[in-house]
Structure formats: structure tokens, C-alpha cells
Amino acid sequence: MKINNVILRTVTRIVVYIILTLAVYLFLAGHNNPGGGFIGGLVLSSAFVLLFIVFDIETIEKAIPFDFKKVAALGAFLAVGTGFGAFVFDVPFLTQAFGYFNLPFFGEVELTTVTIFELGVALVVVGVVVTIILSISEDV
Amino acid sequence: MINIMLTAALVLFGIAIFISLCRIIIGPSLPDRVIALDMIGVHLVSAIAIISVLFHTTAFLEVILILAILSFISTIAFSKYIERGVIIERKHDS
Numbered sequence: 101m102k103i104n105n106v107i108l109r110t111v112t113r114i115v116v117y118i119i120l121t122l123a124v125y126l127f128l129a130g131h132n133n134p135g136g137g138f139i140g141g142l143v144l145s146s147a148f149v150l151l152f153i154v155f156d157i158e159t160i161e162k163a164i165p166f167d168f169k170k171v172a173a174l175g176a177f178l179a180v181g182t183g184f185g186a187f188v189f190d191v192p193f194l195t196q197a198f199g200y201f202n203l204p205f206f207g208e209v210e211l212t213t214v215t216i217f218e219l220g221v222a223l224v225v226v227g228v229v230v231t232i233i234l235s236i237s238e239d240v
Numbered sequence: 241m242i243n244i245m246l247t248a249a250l251v252l253f254g255i256a257i258f259i260s261l262c263r264i265i266i267g268p269s270l271p272d273r274v275i276a277l278d279m280i281g282v283h284l285v286s287a288i289a290i291i292s293v294l295f296h297t298t299a300f301l302e303v304i305l306i307l308a309i310l311s312f313i314s315t316i317a318f319s320k321y322i323e324r325g326v327i328i329e330r331k332h333d334s
Contacts, residue, residue: 108316115312122302122305133299135302143306143309146309146313150316153316153317153328156328156330157328234328237328
């Protein structure tokens with residue numbers, strides 16, 4: 101029997117963008133406010149889990165053609181790579197730097213290397229959580 | 241005056257959450273428990289909003305958003321489990 105869930109699908113197409121916007125905001129609010137890579141990655145993976153629940157696995161894997169295990173591996177490589185990148189400048193492991201730059205449209209912004217590390221953490225969290233959810237749902 | 245009203249509202253929200261918890265424990269069927277869980281989520285969101293008014297801070301507003309999103313997703317997951325028996329499907333028409 102085919103169950104009609106058109107309301108859920110229509111609502112989800114809007115709500116997913118709200119969740120993704122919140123994830124990006126939490127990711128960028130990282131080093132001054134509550135937020136950061138871990139929480140941003142968790143909210144991002146909750147958006148993916150919502151898509152997997154409302155639609156099905158094959159549709160979403162066709163729409164988002166990422167292997168999430170490779171996403172987790174790429175994130176771990178980025179996070180460790182920023183740690184080892186500190187050795188080039190003869191400073192201890194995981195030393196981070198920041199600076200203030202004048203960009204043409206945004207004005208004076210603060211750019212840090214912590215953001216790259218947080219991006220790696222977020223990718224690891226997204227990959228691991230989505231892989232765990234999909235592995236749990238396999239045996240049905 | 242406003243502090244007394246907000247504190248009384250917090251106490252009432254606590255009583256409402258306790259009543260919902262009783263419904264989760266003694267609830268005869270599964271949809272009763274799902275509705276009570278969703279009700280606890282809504283009450284927690286409202287209680288956090290009142291706390292952030294009471295403390296004159298905006299640090300808890302992200303908590304409201306994340307709690308609302310997680311409550312929404314968990315309610316959808318429970319509803320789909322009741323309706324279909326599986327939560328994440330493999331094929332489109334099964």
C-alpha cells in the first residue's frame with residue numbers, strides 16, 4: 101500500500117534550508133560564541149538524516165553523490181594537516197594564527213587558521229554520523 | 241512583578257512537563273507516548289525562552305533553535321515508525 105505523505109515532503113523541502121542555514125551560522129560563530137565545528141557538523145548531519153527519513157536512500161544518494169566515509173577521511177586529513185602545518189613555521193603542534201584583513205566587500209574581517217581545523221572537524225562529524233545512521237538502517 | 245510572573249510560568253511549565261512524563265510512563269498506546277514526547281519538547285523550548293528573558297541574555301537562543309529542530313526530526317521519525325514499520329527506506333516504492 102502506498103502511503104501519501106505529500107505534506108511532509110513539501111514541508112521538508114523548506115525546512116532543510118533553514119537547518120542548513122543554522123548549521124552554517126553555528127559553524128561561523130565558532131570561536132567567539134557558542135558554536136564551532138562539532139555542533140555545526142551535528143546540525144548539518146541532522147539535516148541529512150531528515151532528508152534520509154523523508155525521502156529514501158537511493159534518491160538522496162543520487163542527489164548527493166558523496167561517499168560519507170571518504171568525507172570523514174578528508175575531514176580527518178584536514179584537521180591533522182593544519183596541526184602539522186605549524187611545523188613549517190617552526191612552532192609547536194596545532195599552533196594557530198589569525199589576522200585582520202581588509203576585504204573589498206565585507207570590510208575588515210578576522211581570518212584565522214582555526215576555521216580550517218573546524219572545517220575538518222565538521223566534515224568528520226558529518227561523515228561519521230551519516231555512516232552510523234545508514235549502517236543502523238541497513239538490516240531491515 | 242514581571243519576575244514573579246515569569247517564575248510562576250516556569251513552575252507551571254515544570255508541572256506540565258511532569259504530567260507529560262506521567263503520560264509517557266503509563267501511556268496505553270505508542271501514539272500517546274509520541275505526542276507526550278513532542279509536548280515535552282515544546283515545553284522545554286518555551287521554558288528556555290522564559291529563562292533567557294529572566295536572565296537578560298541572548299546566549300540561549302541557539303539552544304531554542306537546535307532543540308526545536310531535534311524535536312521535529314524525532315517526532316517525524318517516530319511517526320514514520322508507527323506508520324510504516326521502517327524509518328529509513330531503501331527503495332522508493334516499497
